[in-house]
Amino acid sequence: MNSSPDSRVLQQRFTTHLRTGVRTTIPGVAPDRLAHYRHAIFHMVKDTMESAYPVTCANIPRRKWDHMVKTFFARHACTAHQVWKLPLEFYTYAVENSWDEVYDVPYLSDLLAFEWAEIEVFNMEDVAPAAFVATGDWRETPLVLNPEYRLLSFKYPVHQEAKRARLLKQQGAWFVLLHREPVTGHVQFTGLSPWLAFVTEQLAAGITVKDILEYAPQLGITVTVELEADTVAFLEDMQRRQFVFGFRP
Incomplete structure (x- = not known):
């Protein structure tokens, strides 16, 4: 009987590592390559959020902002198939998890809503x-x-x-x-x-x-x-x- 993990298990290990940074092993993949993949994917998500929410990013202390993005990336199961829609899930996640209170930024939901609305109106169908x-x-x-x-x-x-x-x-x-x-x-x-x-x-x-x-x-x-x-x-x-x-x- 083959005791090696099946492809689904390996995929789950891989995606969990990408999202959380928790160390894992993937047969045939060097650990330093895993770190490279995580760095590349995380910064793609981070860049997407900072492009979508430039005012929010500038308004909030850097440590808080970085923690928000890391928390979202690690804990939220994204469903958007288009990258430009990913910031909507970030905004929704922030509201559902009361980030206004968690991060002591009472106007956070308003600010995210305003910046997202600009993206939504710009990209909406004719x-x-x-x-x-x-x-x-x-x-x-x-x-x-x-x-x-x-x-x-x-x-x-x-x-x-x-x-x-x-x-x-x-x-x-x-x-x-x-x-x-x-x-x-x-x-x-x-x-x-x-x-x-x-x-x-x-x-x-x-x-x-x-x-x-x-x-x-x-x-x-x-x-x-x-x-x-x-x-x-x-x-x-x-x-x-x-x-x-x-x-x-």
Whole structure:
């Protein structure tokens, strides 16, 4: 009877060593070669994370960041078949394992979510917009928005601040809109007030500005001439920035 390990066992030994660094023996493979393989694979993963999350990496002390990547690589069974999607699993793993608390970085989930959203919007499949025309009534005509976007909510203003001390002093309700320009593919992000985030959500559902303003008092919002004018001015600006495409025919 052949007592040597079968190929599956050897594969498991090999992958465990790659992920954890725990020493093992593979028939026909020199130990120094195993170390070389682990070094190459680990640094590929590390480089992928640092390319995906440059602000997060720069914001967190190096030792913490390196420990995060090593922990993820050692303990998480990755399922992504495309390298560019691997950072999503890193973000998900961080949230599921409460890394905000574990590593004492309260804004970590927000920061990872923001940087991942930029990657996701940049790489998302093309989505054809509804038919639209260039002119209409800002208040009464339903608008056609760029469908290639994400609207995010955060506890910390990670889209506009990088320093820990300042971030921790600004905990609250923050909203960010990311959208992809249809020609260049460039991803823009815009910080929104809670009101404008609500307006954007409603417009995406086909509600008109007029109906949104009429509903506002039920949210405890006083509608003024200034609020209406500021809302329309925001939409005109977002048309110039290619988030509002136009008006429904």
